[in-house]
Amino acid sequence: GENVEQHPSTLSVQEGDSAVIKCTYSDSASNYFPWYKQELGKGPQLIIDIRSNVGEKKDQRIAVTLNKTAKHFSLHITETQPEDSAVYFCAASRTSGGSYIPTFGRGTSLIVHP
């Protein structure tokens, strides 16, 4: 089955700095990679996703990059703000030829200090 490793487990930055969270996956057939943000007391929220036919996707201050050869993908947050503080989960799944159920990384707790 798929195995997703996520690093770091905790990331502390100053407001305005950039934050990068990295994930690796093991199943070369995985082709869909969503990122979820979970604030305290809430459910995870899908913030951005990428499919294996593109290498990068941006949405305002967040971007995701994918390296299929190395089997890793990363979340980049620029100009961090205190409201970015949350736990971020990466995930990997297939969209054909097997289970569609995502495998989640263990999560990264991002703390943005004002």
Next chain:
Amino acid sequence: DTEVTQTPKHLVMGMTNKKSLKCEQHMGHRAMYWYKQKAKKPPELMFVYSYEKLSINESVPSRFSPECPNSSLLNLHLHALQPEDSALYLCASSQDPRAGYTFGSGTRLTVV
């Protein structure tokens, strides 16, 4: 409406009680899920409903019983739970099983 609504938000129950968790979405999503999440851990899949039929049961104990009365509603019936079942129970939905999920805010369950 772009939300998944879960009720109740908090639930405390004894080990001999029977209770139900409810989940509702009106986005026309055809796949619905129950996840269990312990503190500082990722969500763990329990059940998947696709087009109102149970398609995946991740070897969940029978004291958890899912039900999908229609395409908008998902219930999780609880009976004879153990203290270790205390967790955040999350409902999610997606347009189809290959798409990203919309999660509800969860039910914080405490078993005493």
